[in-house]
Amino acid sequence: MESKDPNSGRSYGIPETIDDRKALDKFISGNAGKKVIAVQGLGFVGAAMAMAAANAYRGDYAVIGVDLAAPESYWKVMALNEGQFPVKAEDPKVLEFYEVARKKKNFTATCDPHAYSLADVIIVDINLDVQKNPKKGKSFDVDLSGFRKAIVAIGKSAKEGVLVLIETTVPPGACEKIVKPILDKAFQERGISKYFLGHSFERVMPGPEYIDSIQNFYRVYAGIDEGSAQETEKFLKTIVRTDQFPLTRLHSTTASEMAKVLENSFRAMNIAFIEEWTEFAEEAGVDLYAVVDAIRKRPTHRNIMLPGLGVGGYCLTKDPLMASWSKKNIFGSKAGLGESEHAVAINDMMPKHTFDAAKRLAQGNLKGKKALLYGVSYRSEVGDTRSTPVGMLYDLLKKEGCTISLQDPYLTTWPEKNVKVEQRIPVEGVFDIIIFCTNHKGYRNNKALQESIMGMKRCIIVDSVGILDKGTIALFKAKHSIKVIGRGDI
Ligand SMILES: NC(=O)c1ccc[n+]([C@@H]2O[C@H](COP(=O)([O-])OP(=O)(O)OC[C@H]3O[C@@H](n4cnc5c(N)ncnc54)[C@H](O)[C@@H]3O)[C@@H](O)[C@H]2O)c1
Numbered sequence: 001m002e003s004k005d006p007n008s009g010r011s012y013g014i015p016e017t018i019d020d021r022k023a024l025d026k027f028i029s030g031n032a033g034k035k036v037i038a039v040q041g042l043g044f045v046g047a048a049m050a051m052a053a054a055n056a057y058r059g060d061y062a063v064i065g066v067d068l069a070a071p072e073s074y075w076k077v078m079a080l081n082e083g084q085f086p087v088k089a090e091d092p093k094v095l096e097f098y099e100v101a102r103k104k105k106n107f108t109a110t111c112d113p114h115a116y117s118l119a120d121v122i123i124v125d126i127n128l129d130v131q132k133n134p135k136k137g138k139s140f141d142v143d144l145s146g147f148r149k150a151i152v153a154i155g156k157s158a159k160e161g162v163l164v165l166i167e168t169t170v171p172p173g174a175c176e177k178i179v180k181p182i183l184d185k186a187f188q189e190r191g192i193s194k195y196f197l198g199h200s201f202e203r204v205m206p207g208p209e210y211i212d213s214i215q216n217f218y219r220v221y222a223g224i225d226e227g228s229a230q231e232t233e234k235f236l237k238t239i240v241r242t243d244q245f246p247l248t249r250l251h252s253t254t255a256s257e258m259a260k261v262l263e264n265s266f267r268a269m270n271i272a273f274i275e276e277w278t279e280f281a282e283e284a285g286v287d288l289y290a291v292v293d294a295i296r297k298r299p300t301h302r303n304i305m306l307p308g309l310g311v312g313g314y315c316l317t318k319d320p321l322m323a324s325w326s327k328k329n330i331f332g333s334k335a336g337l338g339e340s341e342h343a344v345a346i347n348d349m350m351p352k353h354t355f356d357a358a359k360r361l362a363q364g365n366l367k368g369k370k371a372l373l374y375g376v377s378y379r380s381e382v383g384d385t386r387s388t389p390v391g392m393l394y395d396l397l398k399k400e401g402c403t404i405s406l407q408d409p410y411l412t413t414w415p416e417k418n419v420k421v422e423q424r425i426p427v428e429g430v431f432d433i434i435i436f437c438t439n440h441k442g443y444r445n446n447k448a449l450q451e452s453i454m455g456m457k458r459c460i461i462v463d464s465v466g467i468l469d470k471g472t473i474a475l476f477k478a479k480h481s482i483k484v485i486g487r488g489d490i
Contacts, residue, residue, distance in 0.1 A: 003074035006415045007088060012078045018069050020112035027108045028118055031062035034106065038119035040150060042067040042076045042109060044206045044314070044384065045167065046125030047086055050109075051094065052214045052239055053123070054101035059238035062106050064118065069111040080109040088410050090381040091210035117157040121235055124166045125202070126150050130318035130325070132348075139341075142171060142325045144178065151179050155186025163196040163231045166253075169260050169319055171326030175199050175253035180224055197224040198232030199253040201260035207382040216241050220248045222256035261326075264319035265340040271305050271316070272343035275350055278307040278486045288486040289466055307486025309437050309464035310350035310389025312378025317387040320344050351392040354464040357483045358433055359400070361460040367401035372431040375438025375465070376408040376421055383410030390437045391416065397433075405429065409442050426452035433460045436467050443467050454479060 001014040028036065039050040042065045054063040065080060067073040076086040085098045101107035116122055126147065134141045147168070154164060164183065166175055180197060187195060200221035205213040219240050223229030229249060236247055250256045274288075281288035288307050295301045311317060320340035327333045359366055378388035385391075394417065397404055406414060411421040425442050426449045434453060436443060443449060444467055453461070453476060461476050463484040468476070473490060476482050484490050 003071045005075040005079050006413050012075055014069050014074045018111045020110040021114050034060050034062040035120045036118050037061045037063045038115045038122045039065045040124050041126035045202050045204050051097040054107040055097045056238050064115040065109040066115045077109040088383040089206050089210045090208040093211035113153045116154050121163045124168050126168050128168050130321045140321045151182045155183050160192045161194050166199045167202045170257055171322050172254050172257040173330040196228040196231040198228050199256045218245045220256050220259050222250040222253045224253055261319045261323035264315050268316045268320050269343040271311050272346040274305045275346055282488040285488040287489045309354050311347035312388040314386045351389040355393055355396040358462050361481045369402045369432040371397050371402045371433040372405045374407050374436045376406050376414050377438050380439040385414050425449055430456050435462045439465045439467050
C-alpha cells in the first residue's frame with residue numbers, strides 16, 4: 001500500500017508491520033527529564049497542536065505525534081519526520097515552531113501506539129465525521145467506530161496517572177458516556193485505576209493566525225471530575241497564554257462539548273440566515289455589502305455575515321448535525337435540533353446560487369464553455385479543500401458540459417477530485433467564464449490578473465465572495481458581463 005503526499009507528490013510505501021519501539025525509546029532518552037505529550041491525529045489540528053506543545057509557552061515537553069499507517073495519513077508521519085510540515089498555511093510561526101522543534105529534537109512522529117505508553121498527557125485530535133445521506137430515509141448519521149477504536153488504543157497502553165485530553169469535536173455526552181467507560185474497562189483489565197480525563201475543544205484556524213489561534217486565544221475546558229479539571233487546567237496553562245487569554249472552566253465535560261457544537265451551529269445559522277437576504281437584495285437592486293456594513297456599526301450586530309459562495313471546511317458543515325445526533329442518540333430525545341439541521345441544508349445548497357448566476361449570464365447554455373475558478377480552498381490564505389463549496393459548483397458546471405480550470409495559490413492538486421490546480425496568478429489562456437470562489441488576498445488589486453482578464457474576448461465574470469473593488473468591477477464591466485453575488489446594484 002502507498003500513501004501519497006499531496007503537497008510534494010511523493011509516495012511512501014506503507015510497511016506491513018509498524019515497530020518504532022526502539023526509535024521512540026531513544027527519542028525519550030534523548031529528552032530525559034521532560035514530560036511527554038502524545039498527540040493522537042496529525043491533521044490540521046493535531047499537527048499544529050503538536051507544534052504548540054513542542055514550543056510550549058511555559059514548559060519543556062517531548063512531543064510524539066501519532067497517526068495511522070493508512071494511505072490518507074501515513075505520508076503526514078513521514079513528511080513530519082523528514083522536514084516537511086503537512087499543512088500549507090500563511091502563518092510563518094508554523095514553520096518557525098517546526099524548525100525549532102526539529103533543532104531541539106523534541107518532536108517526532110510515529111504510527112506506533114507504543115507512543116501512548118510513554119506519555120504523561122495524551123491529546124486526542126482525531127477526526128470524527130458525520131455521514132451525510134448514509135442510506136435512504138436517513139439524512140445523516142454519526143459513526144463512532146473510528147473514535148472508539150482510537151480511545152481503545154489509548155486504553156490498551158496508556159500509563160497510570162495519564163491525562164487524556166479530548167480536543168476532537170464530539171457529540172455532547174461523549175466523554176462521560178463513550179470515552180470514560182472505554183478507559184475504565186481497559187484500565188481495570190490492566191489493573192490500573194487512576195487517570196484523568198478532560199475536554200477542551202480547539203478553536204484553531206488554519207491560515208494566517210494558525211498558531212495564535214491555539215496559543216493566543218480563549219479556551220473552554222472541563223474535567224470528568226475535579227481532579228481531571230485541575231490537571232486539564234494545569235496543562236492548558238503551559239500551552240495557552242492565559243495571562244492574556246484566561247481559561248473558562250465549565251461544570252461538566254458535556255457542557256464543554258456542547259459549547260463547541262453550539263458556537264459552530266450559531267455561526268452556521270448566521271451564514272444560512274443571510275442566504276435568503278442575498279437573493280432579496282439581488283431582486284431589489286440593493287448592494288447587500290453596503291447594507292451589512294451599515295448594520296455592523298451597531299455593536300450588537302457586528303457579526304452579521306456577508307454573502308458568499310457557501311460554507312466549507314470540516315466544522316460548520318457537520319457540527320450542528322453532530323449536536324442534533326447527540327440529542328436523539330445519546331440523550332434519547334425524539335426530536336433533534338431542527339433549526340440547526342435546516343441551516344446546514346441551506347448552506348450545503350448555497351453554491352447553486354452562484355452557478356445559477358453564471359448560467360443566467362450564459363443565457364442558459366454552458367455546454368462546451370471554458371470555465372476558470374479562482375480559489376478552491378474553502379477559506380482564504382490556506383490550502384484546505386475539505387467540504388469546500390467549490391465542490392458543488394465544480395460538479396454543477398461539469399454536469400452542464402463545461403471544461404474547468406482551477407487556480408489556488410495554496411494548492412497543487414485538489415485531492416477529493418483528483419485534479420490539478422494551477423498555483424500561479426493569473427492563469428494563462430482564454431476563458432468564457434471566470435468565477436472568484438475564495439477570498440485569497442492574491443486576487444485583490446492584482447494588476448497582472450486584471451490585465452489578463454481585460455486581454456480576453458468578452459466573457460462572464462462572477463465574483464461570489466466580494467473580492468473585486470469598485471474600480472475593478474467598473475473596468476471589467478466595460479468589456480465583460482459581470483455579476484457580484486449579493487449586489488443587486490450591478
Ligand atoms: N480543522 C479545523 O479548523 C478544526 C478547528 C477546530 C476543531 N476541529 C476539530 O478537531 C478534530 C480534528 O480535526 P482536523 O481538522 O485536524 O482533522 P483531520 O482529518 O485533518 O485530521 C485528523 C487526523 O486524525 C487521524 N486519525 C484518525 N484516527 C486515528 C487514530 N485512531 N489514531 C491516530 N490518528 C488517527 C487521521 O488519520 C487524520 O490524520 C475534529 O474533531 C474537528 O472537528 C477542527
